[in-house]
Amino acid sequence: MDNMYVLMMGFLSVVIVNNFVFTKFLGTCPYLGVSGRLDTAFGMGLAVTFVTALSGILTWLVDYYILVPNGLEITRYVCYILIIAGAVQLVEMYVRKFFPALYRTFGIFLPLISTNCVILGICLFINIWAIDNLAEVAVLSTGVGIGFTLAICIMAAIRENLALVDVPESLKGAPITLITAGLLTMAFMGFAGMIK
């Protein structure tokens, strides 16, 4: 029971209170770049969620059972990158086979998921937070992906409407998106301090 409570709180924490996009600025590139349309943003979010969950678990397993017992921590970043690239390759093949329409919409952005900071970010933070059981790792890394999906979906919905608004000439495009993101962050700050 106690364990369940910790897991649930951890999940809520990374989805809402400590959302990676809003509080740690990870994944701001796709957040500002591709989130022009809601359906694409949602698909992108799901792909990222799958990769974070997979690579979060795999990196933790490799770290815990191979790198640390053998004193190979120095190769940690190289191993993480290899695992993430492998996971992204897997997702790319899967999407191409089963969702060809979605695959065409993503275009170049799909292979670029491997350079998405959210994914390497969660692998590193799991390491920094020194989490030592697999269930928690799985919940946290899935939660981070869902938090990212939430963030880019909100942003995409706002940007769909932003296209119709009269914005000062020099603020069009990225600047107004960043300012909007700032205001959004402020809204999410209301949750700060609720957990952890």
Added chain:
Amino acid sequence: MAESSTAKIDYLSALTAGLWKENPTFRLLIGMCPPLAVTTAVKPALTMGLCVIFVLVCSNVAISLMRNLLKPHLRIIMFTLSIAAFVTIADLYLRAFSPKMSEALGAYVPLIIVNCIIIFRAEACASKCNVWVSILDGIGSGTGFTLALCVLAGIREILAAGTFFDYRVMPKAFVPWAAMQMPVGAFVTLGLLLGLATLITTKRAD
């Protein structure tokens, strides 16, 4: 591999392009995570910038040297692997000689690996040009990135704490803007700076 009469101009433009015309943060809008995350004060921003310059120059050299051996489908993974190796060096160096700064920057040093600027320069320049052009390009883009970081950090540090590089610059009566220290300050300041950059370019073009 421009060995013609324009070679000299190529070298110069490789060095200066990154400063303004192709400034990663203000003009190309890539690698936006560190400019937002580490710019609460000038000191961490400068450290971050120096780390990025080091990694960028080293990875540009490595990739430029092996550019003829790269297979197209293995390109990106080779880029990231060599970048990861140099980031490990930078991280270990920082941890050994400046543990306090290393702790302050935390996960953002290893996150240089997935910084789009470095992969972008590898793809756009180092995998096509000779070593010397790649070095200059790395220094140029890295410096442009560092300058952008420092401008943003300077504004935020002055408004949030009234200090610049840990020296007090504002009068005692100045009330710090707490919001500037928070994520809100980062997003809004960068947004306004980008607006300013767009304004300058359009004014110049007229």
